[in-house]
Amino acid sequence: MYVVSSGHQESVLSSLDLLKLQTEFLRGLEIKGKTFNTVKNYRTDLNIFNQYLEANGRSLMLTELTLQQVKEYSSHLEKKYNSPNSIRRRVQALRIFFDWLIERGLYQENPVKKALVSPKVVDPPRPLEFKNIFTLFNHLESLIENSQGLEKLIHMRNKIIFYLIYGSGLKVSDIEPLSESSIFPGSPGRVMVAHPKRDPYTIPLPPGFNQFYIEFKESLEEQKDKDKINFNNLLFNANPYKILKRGLSSRGIEVIFKELSKKLDMPFTAKSLRQSCIIKWLNKNESDSQVKEWMGVQPAYSLKAYKQYLEEEDHAKEFSEIGEKI
Structure with a gap:
């Protein structure tokens, strides 16, 4: 695996099995007491990232994720989804997953944190009369x-x-x-x-x-x-x-x-x-x-x-x- 640090690539560990690690990450959320819907949303958002990688000819045995690649993924989401909140949620799910990888000692620096995320749009209230x-x-x-x-x-x-x-x-x-x-x-x-x-x-x-x-x-x-x-x-x-x-x-x-x-x-x-x-x-x-x-x-x-x-x-x-x- 390679991590980005100060503009240079540094070999740290072998490639990451994304599917296996994402399964462990989701299981950890369940153990922490996260609701079924919360875990389901994380799974959906991470699957969208996996599908993006595969559609672009990249392996789910991840060896590198650069800031530029994160920006390209964000651009892909902007073309696919009209809602800024949908885009924001999917990028944040990826960021939280990489934070988890860092806690596990499997990644050194979170490239997703450096990417600009659309600000959350608060819809005006539409209460029932x-x-x-x-x-x-x-x-x-x-x-x-x-x-x-x-x-x-x-x-x-x-x-x-x-x-x-x-x-x-x-x-x-x-x-x-x-x-x-x-x-x-x-x-x-x-x-x-x-x-x-x-x-x-x-x-x-x-x-x-x-x-x-x-x-x-x-x-x-x-x-x-x-x-x-x-x-x-x-x-x-x-x-x-x-x-x-x-x-x-x-x-x-x-x-x-x-x-x-x-x-x-x-x-x-x-x-x-x-x-x-x-x-x-x-x-x-x-x-x-x-x-x-x-x-x-x-x-x-x-x-x-x-x-x-x-x-x-x-x-x-x-x-x-x-x-x-x-």
């Missing part, structure tokens, strides 16, 4: 009232997810690992988020959550006994006949909202619902520092786009009964 949130909430309640058994439990699960996103501002990736021990009933109740890059923190749960959670838990325990399955995860995956397994993936949560959006003929996603929660917090005059803490972002994070939305969109200032109900 409060009147549409009310429509969604009523629809979920109607589904629960007009069903029974496992079907009713599934609708109750979806309402729990709604509470966590709109009521407490959780991302789908925050919800995926939640267990029963993550919920602290009270007045107000709180949900604990275990963030991979910071200490765990709690967020208040909405007023309607506590009583509904008790009912959900009772129904869930009955169904678990019936299906002879046991787990501590807050959520579950099920078909119309039984609970299939514990937990619900981020992708699974997104699919639920995609189906609800289609059924109600009302465009929204889990992300837009969370953005509505942030607007709700600002509407209630929560301090910037408090909102950022609940969002799980750094103090330097800017809320400018949300405040601008609040100023420009008249409906954003509306605070209908759902604002207090949940």
Whole structure:
């Protein structure tokens, strides 16, 4: 293998088996507790690099990666993808992989760090209007009232997810690992988020959550006994006949909202619902520092786009009964 140092090439080790090392790298992410989707994204991004090498006649037994080659790869990504964030993510995945190689003593200097990466583009918020949130909430309640058994439990699960996103501002990736021990009933109740890059923190749960959670838990325990399955995860995956397994993936949560959006003929996603929660917090005059803490972002994070939305969109200032109900 050759590494680039001060413009010169210096022989250090034999060639690197990229596929083997990438497999070890991904396994290490799993051991560290990274989510399935996170590991999957790294695998996809590294595979794109592998495909680029092969398409350009280069072996996956890597002997050299120069800054110029990294720039050429970046140019290839710019031609292939329209989204600056997609390009940025793929280059960053490669950078993190080479950082891992350096930690293992297999590479001396990370050539990807010297490459210019497109700045992250922050899309303006597109929150769901409060009147549409009310429509969604009523629809979920109607589904629960007009069903029974496992079907009713599934609708109750979806309402729990709604509470966590709109009521407490959780991302789908925050919800995926939640267990029963993550919920602290009270007045107000709180949900604990275990963030991979910071200490765990709690967020208040909405007023309607506590009583509904008790009912959900009772129904869930009955169904678990019936299906002879046991787990501590807050959520579950099920078909119309039984609970299939514990937990619900981020992708699974997104699919639920995609189906609800289609059924109600009302465009929204889990992300837009969370953005509505942030607007709700600002509407209630929560301090910037408090909102950022609940969002799980750094103090330097800017809320400018949300405040601008609040100023420009008249409906954003509306605070209908759902604002207090949940």
